[in-house]
Amino acid sequence: MALPAYPEQDMVDLSMLLFLVHFRHTLNEQHTNIMLTLTQWIGTVTKRRILIGVTGVCLLLIYQASTLADIPSSSKFGLPKPKQPVVLPPKPNLNHGKFHWENVELHYPVTSVVSLPTRRPSPMPRVQHKFTTESGVERIESSRRLDAVKEAFQHSWKGYKDRTWMADEVAPLSGASHNFFGGWATSLVDALDTLWIMGMKDEFGEAVAAIESIDFTTTEETTLNLFETTVRYLGGFLRAYDLSEGKYPSLLKKAMELGEM
Numbered sequence: 001m002a003l004p005a006y007p008e009q010d011m012v013d014l015s016m017l018l019f020l021v022h023f024r025h026t027l028n029e030q031h032t033n034i035m036l037t038l039t040q041w042i043g044t045v046t047k048r049r050i051l052i053g054v055t056g057v058c059l060l061l062i063y064q065a066s067t068l069a070d071i072p073s074s075s076k077f078g079l080p081k082p083k084q085p086v087v088l089p090p091k092p093n094l095n096h097g098k099f100h101w102e103n104v105e106l107h108y109p110v111t112s113v114v115s116l117p118t119r120r121p122s123p124m125p126r127v128q129h130k131f132t133t134e135s136g137v138e139r140i141e142s143s144r145r146l147d148a149v150k151e152a153f154q155h156s157w158k159g160y161k162d163r164t165w166m167a168d169e170v171a172p173l174s175g176a177s178h179n180f181f182g183g184w185a186t187s188l189v190d191a192l193d194t195l196w197i198m199g200m201k202d203e204f205g206e207a208v209a210a211i212e213s214i215d216f217t218t219t220e221e222t223t224l225n226l227f228e229t230t231v232r233y234l235g236g237f238l239r240a241y242d243l244s245e246g247k248y249p250s251l252l253k254k255a256m257e258l259g260e261m
Contacts, residue, residue, distance in 0.1 A: 150198050157195075157203065160187050166210065181228050182219045185211070190232045192240035192251075208240070208248050216258050234258050 134142060164170040164177035168186040171178060180186075188207050195204040216233075237255035241248065 153194060153198060154200070157191065157200075166213070179221065181232060182216075182221055182224055184214050184216060184219070184233060186228075186232050189214075189236035192236055193243055196240060196243045204240075204244075208250060211237075211254055212250060214254065216261050229258075 159172075159175065160170045163175040164187075166185045166188065167177035168179040168181050168183060169177070170187070188210060192204065192207055195201075195207060234255055237251045237258070241251035241255065244251070246252070
């Protein structure tokens with residue numbers, strides 16, 4: 001009959017014990033005493049091996065505990081300090097007598113959702129330009145270009161604000177307003193992140209206050225572009241909310257209001 005698999009050392013100990021049991025009654029008293037001595041020695045070695053292993057584990061735990069005690073709690077195990085949880089605003093009031101998509105009966109609900117992949121992504125080659133350290137002359141030129149871009153944006157923003165505030169677009173020559181994306185102030189919402197990045201915080205705050213008047217439940221347009229509505233409005237609110245680190249809850253509120261339309 002085949003014996004079950006045991007570690008090599010245990011097989012040696014087991015073989016020795018079987019040897020003693022088999023020949024114990026056939027040996028004289030002197031040999032029996034020798035065998036008993038060997039048995040006690042094997043037991044002592046086994047106990048010693050266990051004691052050394054337990055002692056090593058205890059020392060390792062003590063070392064780890066003393067090491068972690070010197071590390072700030074926010075940086076243990078290399079984890080960044082957790083951010084404050086995002087408090088979602090309440091859902092918008094849907095009982096205002098106006099049309100709302102959430103009140104429409106759903107005829108073809110989603111029955112299954114494809115799960116996102118969980119394996120490690122494959123490495124991708126770098127596509128961004130690898131910038132080198134700028135010299136003094138290059139830094140001056142970069143600053144000049146940045147100022148020129150910001151000046152062009154400020155000019156465009158002033159034209160939109162003075163001529164077609166809260167419209168979708170302003171015609172560059174006539175200054176007339178155009179509403180091609182629902183009439184919900186596309187240019188204003190789409191430019192929120194640019195205002196923040198360029199440091200125009202006063203204009204940003206004014207624009208955020210203005211979005212409160214946007215009513216996504218109604219439009220004069222007969223058709224809507226789903227793609228443009230998603231990337232310009234929903235993306236615009238979420239980008240601005242993220243860049244401003246959640247300091248303007250109305251941005252998330254409007255994103256939820258549009259997403260649930």
